[in-house]
Amino acid sequence: MADGFSGVLRITDLNDFITPSQECIKPVKVEKSSSKLGSIKIAEDGSYLQVDETGKASKLAKAQITLNDCLACSGCITSAETVLITQQSSEELYKVLRANSELPVERRQLIVVSIAPQVYASFSGKYDVAYDEAAARLTGFFKRLGAYHVLDTTFAREFTLVEMLHDFLERYRRKESDPSALPLLTSACPGFVCYAEKTHGDFILPYISRARSPQQVMGSLVKKYLASKISRTPDQIYHVSVMPCYDKKLEASRGDFYDEIYSTRDVDCVITSIEVESMFEREATSFGELEPSPLDTLFSCRVDGKSYRHAGSGSGGYCEHIFVQAARSLFNHQAEELTFKTLRNQDLKEVTLECGGETVLRFAIANGFRNIQNVVQKLKRGRCPYHFVEIMACPAGCLNGGAQLRPQDGDSKSLLKRVEEAYHSLQVRAPSMNKEVLEAYRDWLQLEGPDDAIGGDRQPIRTSYHAVEKMTSALNIRW
Template identity: 45%
Template sequence: ACSGCITSAETVMLEKQSLDEFLSNINKGKTVIVSLSPQSRASIAVHYGLSPLQVFRKLTTLFKSLGVKAVFDTSCSRDLSLIESCNEFISRYKQSHLDDKESKSFLPMISSACPGWICYAEKTLGSYVLPYISSVKSPQQSIGAIIKHHLCHKLGLRPGEIYHVTVMPCYDKKLEASRDDFVFHDESDELTTEVDSVLTTGEVLDLIQSKAVDFINLDESPLDKLLSNVSEEGHLFGVRGSSGGYADTIYRYTAKLLFNQDIKGPLHFKTIRNSDFQEVTLEVEGKTVLKFALCYGFRNLQNVVRKLKIGKCDYDYLEIMACPSGCLNGGGQLKPKPGQSGKDLIQALETTYMETVLVADPFENPMVKSLYDSWLEHPGSEKAKKHIHTEYHPIVKSITSQLNNW
């Protein structure tokens, strides 16, 4: 989504995070762990006519046959990011609406899970928009933090002894993984990153094809339970709805906590300009107390940011994603088959994504509860801020690029 602003240094880095690089790092003495995004599983499921759970089991077989030690799913870290986001929103909302009118500028809080949006905000919008962006790391970086700052110690390994790969629906996730904010020295002074390499869904299909794997008939392995929330029957818990999960979860949580409104059933989003720009409001005693919007695709996000700049954006929360239709439609996802339209594919993806994965409340996720109990203490704690939150930096253009712009 942000390919228009990728620099040459970033291109070199993108090439480094390739399928070849991933394969060359297996069986090199490091413990290789793969974390799969649910959007990638849905894309491969639609492509092969399988369920996302079957895809998870078959990819577990495939990756383990290559020498990978564990295959997880990012739903658990997504729940952790959601809980931290709820906590951050409540404190911004209270500060803005209830405490001190001076600090009004903390809202709207803007979601931070889309690196296409973050890249655009840092390079093009800079300091006037960055303070609005939630400091919570994306699910990709949260699972990276869990593995490299917590799980490795439980396994008796140094962070640098683990090679952690994610499978994601977009190329911008590779840029995100390589941010300086997510690189650190471990106790042996080895430089390591939360996520060492990112494969797109398309690159996983390349892997299946290059190894001539009969994927449909491939054995299905049991799922690794250490970080994936799997039931006794092997079902996976913990994925909510579509990309609307952030706005949806924070809205319900705030309505209950601050206004004692228990909202059951789906939220009624109202289409504003197009299906990629929708809003939902909560009224209490005739007054609008919450106003949230989903804003997908560059045209919509540019419009909303323009409003923010002139002080005419009255939302409390904005879920911004750079791709129209969100991550299911990411640039790294599998392309439509011959005769299939892009619209048909998105519809099939949405159905597969929504219907085949069990919905669960992130606050009830036992994996996340145990992460707080054994490591992070409570939402918004100093440890959570250190490991699950990050910062954004305005990127000053070089003189040459400024001259080019003239």
């Protein structure tokens, strides 16, 4: 299973080579204690045995790095996915499915799987099938494994888009009195959030939107909204998220998304596109052999029986949606098709709105760590010209996530092009057109709608950030 992670630090072998760029930069001082002599040998099954002076052998436990270890460390800032997270894997999912099937029906957890649209597009692009066919096959696969619902996180993204727009409009109107109001930075990429918390802390965090990512909004929808509708408690539902990115595992494990009362997380397990592909081998099947299943009508993201997407980039369309809506709300301007200007590279683009010879809106899309650093440095120098920045850690955005399917012929660019074509082949629909979303605002959040600023409870779709204090140690010095 570890093979699926990039630059992985395997928990099964402490002698694995770690490249310098991925080496842990916060070594822990280990207090040595005296102990009796002994030896270590390898058993026939490959496990390690410790043999003491009396000849007694005992199996050594695997060294493990827990998720809390990773989140509490201020060292690793750009390669969070390299940590093997034992509770976020297909192995853990199989363990839960197996245990669940052995329980009496009335005691079983309800298994719910939510899948990101970028994952559907990845399978569509690699296996040359229509987007909806890929979605139907993956739905059939997970239902065969024991899932009761298989949902599309496009529905949850509607809340993220709406809440981020709410954030932007409120901040834009107070930008003259609050220097940290703008630019507003997107919150959907956990790789960027991790980087911001551990590297720039209190300086950068005020600029990040408090809207939860689609994954975590779906976590709230499943564990709170759905649970209440079917008379279940959150811990009676096991929620699996299928994502294009390893860092989503870290996001799901944040303390902000843990329910202390029911001792459960909003998202219990995150697996990725390539992990799903490896599951086919375990099930002795292939993607082409999967039996399609009708897509769920719960939290529907379909019009006339076909899936839809949001306008804009394959990462979710945050820049385009908020630009268009802000132009209309703030300046009564109906923005038609947007024209982005490419700057230093294809992963850094901007779009502007001119009114009366003045640039009143300047938005940007910054993908990849190099461009993120450029934006951050401009912010620190007080020279950032943008009002809003859609930020994603992966070059080319989420459709090119680090956990997306690999090409069979080694041609990554060709595969990415097909994945992008699959995603952009979908019809476009604005979040405000989904009646189920508006119903959820009323029934679940007790708000009249997204624009309701009085009463209600936005907490299930909002989050907070925490600067991680940097640890200092003489062990950091490289001699």
